[in-house]
Amino acid sequence: xxxxxxxxRAWLALAAGLGCGACAYAGxxxxxxxxxLRVVLALTSAPFGAAVVAAALGARSAARAFxxxxxxxxxxxxxSIVLPxxxxxxxxxxxxxxxxxxxxxxxxxxxxxLYGIPLAVLAACGHRHxxxxxxxxxxxxxxxxxxxxxxVGLLGLLGAQALDGPTTDYTTSPxxxxxxxxxPSLAALAAALGGVLVVAHGTRRLRSRSAWLQRVRVGxxxxxxxxxxxVRDRVExxxxxSDGASVVEWCPDDRGDGTAYRTAASGIAxxxxxxxxxxx
Numbered sequence: 001x002x003x004x005x006x007x008x009r010a011w012l013a014l015a016a017g018l019g020c021g022a023c024a025y026a027g028x029x030x031x032x033x034x035x036x037l038r039v040v041l042a043l044t045s046a047p048f049g050a051a052v053v054a055a056a057l058g059a060r061s062a063a064r065a066f067x068x069x070x071x072x073x074x075x076x077x078x079x080s081i082v083l084p085x086x087x088x089x090x091x092x093x094x095x096x097x098x099x100x101x102x103x104x105x106x107x108x109x110x111x112x113x114l115y116g117i118p119l120a121v122l123a124a125c126g127h128r129h130x131x132x133x134x135x136x137x138x139x140x141x142x143x144x145x146x147x148x149x150x151x152v153g154l155l156g157l158l159g160a161q162a163l164d165g166p167t168t169d170y171t172t173s174p175x176x177x178x179x180x181x182x183x184p185s186l187a188a189l190a191a192a193l194g195g196v197l198v199v200a201h202g203t204r205r206l207r208s209r210s211a212w213l214q215r216v217r218v219g220x221x222x223x224x225x226x227x228x229x230x231v232r233d234r235v236e237x238x239x240x241x242s243d244g245a246s247v248v249e250w251c252p253d254d255r256g257d258g259t260a261y262r263t264a265a266s267g268i269a270x271x272x273x274x275x276x277x278x279x280x
Contacts, residue, residue, distance in 0.1 A: 003239060004205070008133075008141035012126040013054040015145035015195070016119055019152035020049030022191035023115070026156035026184045027163050030107045035164070037084045038184065044083060048076040049115065053123050062127040069120035070113060077112015078105045122148045136209065136242040136274075139202040146198030153192025160184040209241065213273060216248065225249040225267065233269045244274030 006014075025042035027035050052072040059065040081104030089097040122144070129141035164180035216224045226246050229235055233247060241248075251267035 004135055004138040004142075006138070006142070008126065008130045008138040009054055009057050011138070011142045011145040011198070012057060012122060012130070013050040015149040015198070016053035016122055017046040017050030018191050018194065019118070019149050019156075020115060021046030022153055022188045023156040023159065026160035026188050028156065028159045029111055031163075032104075032107075033084060033088060037087060040084055040087065041080065044080050045115070048080060049119060052076060052116070053119055053126075056120075056123040057127060057130045059127070062124040065123040065127045066120040069123045070116040073112040073116025073119055074109045075112070077110070077115065078108040080112070081105060081108040118148070118152060132243060134240040134242050136206065139205045139209075142202035143199050143206075146195040146200075146202065148195070149198065150192050150195030153188050153190075153195055156188030156191065157185055160188055213248075223250060223252055224270075225251055226273070229272070230269075235272055238269055238272045241271045242274040244272060246273050247271065248273055 021042045024045035025038050027038050029038075029041060052069055055072060056065045056069040059068050082101060085097055085100035085104050089100055125148070126141050126144045129137040129144065164184060166177040166179050212221070213226075215221050216226055225248075227249055229245050229247055235247075238247065247269040248271045249267040250270050
């Protein structure tokens with residue numbers, strides 16, 4: 001029952017960043033730049049998406065997390081046009097930075113809200129797992145993150161395939177058609193496959209933990225017992241594997257006893273668990 005190395009909040013924020021970056025690189029935004037700044041937008045969208053979800057998960061309820069995600073996404077959507085506006089202005093006279101920011105903000109906020117809708121779904125679905133603060137909840141948050149990233153990656157892949165078309169090179173005679181780069185589609189596909197791997201990781205940990213606890217229940221782990229929490233247990237200092245009123249007790253001197261349950265403390269409590277069998 002090793003503790004997760006990544007917290008539930010980190011899983012959700014990581015998925016949000018990867019998903020936003022993949023969609024931005026796929027060109028899912030108003031293409032006033034003809035898609036030339038997609039790398040810049042991807043590099044800004046990834047940390048912005050992660051920050052939005054990480055901040056929204058601090059809300060008191062899933063509904064508030066949903067609303068806060070939309071608000072923050074709209075604000076950062078406007079902020080995300082600053083760097084592209086600066087780059088585009090330097091390619092021209094250099095005096096149109098402020099007008100570019102003003103015009104871009106009218107599109108940045110709605111685009112931020114459109115990105116915020118799936119981010120809000122992610123934050124709302126993962127909120128209870130973050131609040132639970134257990135190993136089991138962390139692994140379930142990983143599965144939520146992976147599932148979300150899979151579908152967002154597919155969305156980016158479909159968007160890249162639909163929006164990216166060949167460009168015409170007018171410097172040659174006759175004009176030649178240049179096929180679109182496959183990198184945006186490959187990045188979106190990689191995000192989707194990454195989501196599958198994260199789901200598999202979370203599922204494997206949940207099933208492995210459930211199988212081990214079942215072995216303890218039936219007495220196949222001689223050095224461990226299950227019992228109700230005792231007044232002498234320092235529950236606040238135990239690893240919270242799942243929400244429950246039972247503890248896994250280590251009894252190194254009782255090997256071979258064959259009794260899976262105790263009514264009183266006789267060993268060392270090592271983890272707080274829910275003793276009810278659950279489906280992974």
